[in-house]
Amino acid sequence: xxxxxxxxxxxxxxxxxxxxxxxxxxxxxxxxxxxxxxxxxxxxxxxxxxxxxxxxxxxxxxxxxxxxxxxxxxxxxxxxxxxxxxxxxxxxxxxxxxxxxxxxxxxxxxxxxxxxxxxxxxxxxxxxxxxxxxxxxxxxxxxxxxxxxxxxxxxxxxxxxxxxxxxxxxxxxxxxxxxxxxxxxxxxxxxxxxxxxxxxxxxxxxxxxxxxxxxxxxxxxxxxxxxx
Numbered sequence: 001x002x003x004x005x006x007x008x009x010x011x012x013x014x015x016x017x018x019x020x021x022x023x024x025x026x027x028x029x030x031x032x033x034x035x036x037x038x039x040x041x042x043x044x045x046x047x048x049x050x051x052x053x054x055x056x057x058x059x060x061x062x063x064x065x066x067x068x069x070x071x072x073x074x075x076x077x078x079x080x081x082x083x084x085x086x087x088x089x090x091x092x093x094x095x096x097x098x099x100x101x102x103x104x105x106x107x108x109x110x111x112x113x114x115x116x117x118x119x120x121x122x123x124x125x126x127x128x129x130x131x132x133x134x135x136x137x138x139x140x141x142x143x144x145x146x147x148x149x150x151x152x153x154x155x156x157x158x159x160x161x162x163x164x165x166x167x168x169x170x171x172x173x174x175x176x177x178x179x180x181x182x183x184x185x186x187x188x189x190x191x192x193x194x195x196x197x198x199x200x201x202x203x204x205x206x207x208x209x210x211x212x213x214x215x216x217x218x219x220x221x222x223x224x225x226x227x228x
Contacts, residue, residue, distance in 0.1 A: 025072055026064035027228040030188060033057035034220025038084040040200075044210040049088040052103075054216035056082045056192070062116050062128075076116040076130050082108040082194070084214055098152055104143040106159065106214070110136045110194070112172040124180035134194060136168035163202050168214070170196040178224060188222040 038054035060078030067073070083105070090100040114132025121127055141159030157163070176190025195215040203209040 024063050024065060024228055025067060025074070026062075026226065028062040028064075028224050028226050030060045030062070030078075030222040030224040031058075032060065032188065032190075032220045032222030034190075034192060034218040036192075036216060036218030038086060038214065038216040040086055040088075040196075040212060040214045042210055042212045044090070044208070044212075046091045046093065047088055047210075048091075049086060052085040052087050054082070054084050054218055056080050056110075056216070056218055056220065058110075060112070060222075062118075064116070064118070071117055071119045073115065073117050076112065076114045076132070078112055080110045080112065082106075082110050082136070082216065084108070084216055086214075094152070097149065099148040101146045101148075102143050104141060104159065106141040106164075107139040108136045108168065109139060110134045110172075112194075114172055114174075118178070126178040126180075126186075128174075128176055128178055128188070128190065130172065130174045132172050134170055134172040136170070136196070138164050138166045138168065138200075161202075165198070165200055165202060167198070168196050168200060169198050170194060170213075170215075174220075176220075184226040186224045186226070188224045190220050190222070192216075192218050192220050 034057065035055045037051040039049060039051045058078055058080030060076060062074060062076045064072040064074035086104045088102050092098065093100045112132065112134040114130040116128065116130045118126050118128045141164065143157040143159055145157060146154045172194055174190045174192040176188055178186040178188050180186050196213040199211045200214060201212045
């Protein structure tokens with residue numbers, strides 16, 4: 001049911017964008033891939049963490065609608081795959097004197113929706129900035145748990161809807177450049193920041209009730225085709 005809802009959202013974005021293409025100043029399609037770091041926030045004072053690898057990739061559509069001087073402004077959306085890894089230590093869990101260390105992996109499908117602005121700064125160089133949000137859907141994941149006391153055995157937990165909230169919402173920001181390659185093609189390096197604002201963990205039981213959120217900072221490189 002939730003996967004069907006995601007499909008409906010994507011179809012709605014496509015359908016709503018079709019009438020606007022008739023009045024568009026420009027339309028760009030981009031395929032990109034990137035890597036960087038992921039970390040998270042929690043209100044659990046017993047948990048500490050360190051940054052680990054993040055990776056993402058996907059396709060995007062930039063639709064420019066108005067010009068303000070030399071700046072073109074429009075809307076940007078797309079579909080992205082996000083791979084997040086985390087390392088954390090929970091002191092005194094599951095009981096006093098035992099620390100739990102967790103290395104976890106998360107797989108998401110994200111739909112960014114943002115305002116976009118571009119400004120040429122040379123004959124073949126354009127600055128591009130996006131600011132908006134994203135909708136994320138959790139696909140799968142695992143958590144490898146080890147403990148400071150050998151009495152508690154290590155284990156690998158499957159992350160699913162029983163322990164991970166499947167829908168996530170947050171901020172989506174990026175800044176980069178389009179470097180013209182000739183014709184309608186450009187290479188587009190950019191820094192992308194996605195910050196989740198909603199709780200990702202199903203609360204209750206031994207884990208307690210805490211709010212956990214994710215963020216990632218990646219450097220992406222895309223190939224962009226200017227349709228209009």
